[in-house]
Amino acid sequence: MDLRPNIEAALDAFALEAIVTVPDMPEVETRVFWLPSQTVEVPAGTEVTRAEERRVLVLSKVDVPQVPRGTIIQIAEYEGGQESLWRVDSMEKPDFDHHRVVVVPHVET
Amino acid sequence: MSRRKDALSDLVSRLAFITIANDYHSDAGETIILGENPVFGDADPVSALGLVIGNTVEETQGGQVLFMLPVTVWAFQKGVTTDALLGLEDLIADIKYAVEIEGRDQNALLGGDASVDRSLTGTLPKGLTRVGTTVSPRVGGSEYIGGSVLYELRFREAWGGE
Numbered sequence: 001m002d003l004r005p006n007i008e009a010a011l012d013a014f015a016l017e018a019i020v021t022v023p024d025m026p027e028v029e030t031r032v033f034w035l036p037s038q039t040v041e042v043p044a045g046t047e048v049t050r051a052e053e054r055r056v057l058v059l060s061k062v063d064v065p066q067v068p069r070g071t072i073i074q075i076a077e078y079e080g081g082q083e084s085l086w087r088v089d090s091m092e093k094p095d096f097d098h099h100r101v102v103v104v105p106h107v108e109t
Numbered sequence: 110m111s112r113r114k115d116a117l118s119d120l121v122s123r124l125a126f127i128t129i130a131n132d133y134h135s136d137a138g139e140t141i142i143l144g145e146n147p148v149f150g151d152a153d154p155v156s157a158l159g160l161v162i163g164n165t166v167e168e169t170q171g172g173q174v175l176f177m178l179p180v181t182v183w184a185f186q187k188g189v190t191t192d193a194l195l196g197l198e199d200l201i202a203d204i205k206y207a208v209e210i211e212g213r214d215q216n217a218l219l220g221g222d223a224s225v226d227r228s229l230t231g232t233l234p235k236g237l238t239r240v241g242t243t244v245s246p247r248v249g250g251s252e253y254i255g256g257s258v259l260y261e262l263r264f265r266e267a268w269g270g271e
Contacts, residue, residue: 046255
């Protein structure tokens, strides 16, 4: 039996307002929440490294069915913080009702 | 006196050329780590270089010792854009240019710096060779890329040091 709680419970507890823009799709106003970030040493496999935050966002599949790489998410990093743009860089974990995606600060090119 | 120390100092001085002000792609040459293995944080420079010294291979011939010292020049820089690979190649090229070409002018009489050429410290003809290049592509969620260039420094010194 699958005892995982529905994503709605986590959204109600932790989510912040966000605007998600999938490439070539209209933007979606929704709720998104951050998982606790991990500290990793990068670049991998090198002798000179930096400690860097690996940031993961959780999105409901009901609101955003697909989150391809390059999706832009406008959200504050913490409650009350200033909103900024984040770019989906990798898929952390697809689940039955949500996506966990790895994001990096979005840099306009 | 130590030829080994002099050669490493010369290598560091060449890498210090890598600044945007000198028309390179980054300011990695402003932060050169030698003999340490630190982990940088948010308040530290976004690009840096590090020299990792390997184990020497030595051969004694009469009163002389021939040795080969492997030195890897590691580097990282911020590269979060979609063309991170090209940024990484710029970084690798910067290292090669700074070490192998920058300031190369053996005609000191015309104002050149005779200490900056392939011989390292001006005393070891052709003592510097490049033997490999590695890249560390950006991993998902990271803003940094890295790479390295491996050199071999070949020396001949007298038994007992100089």
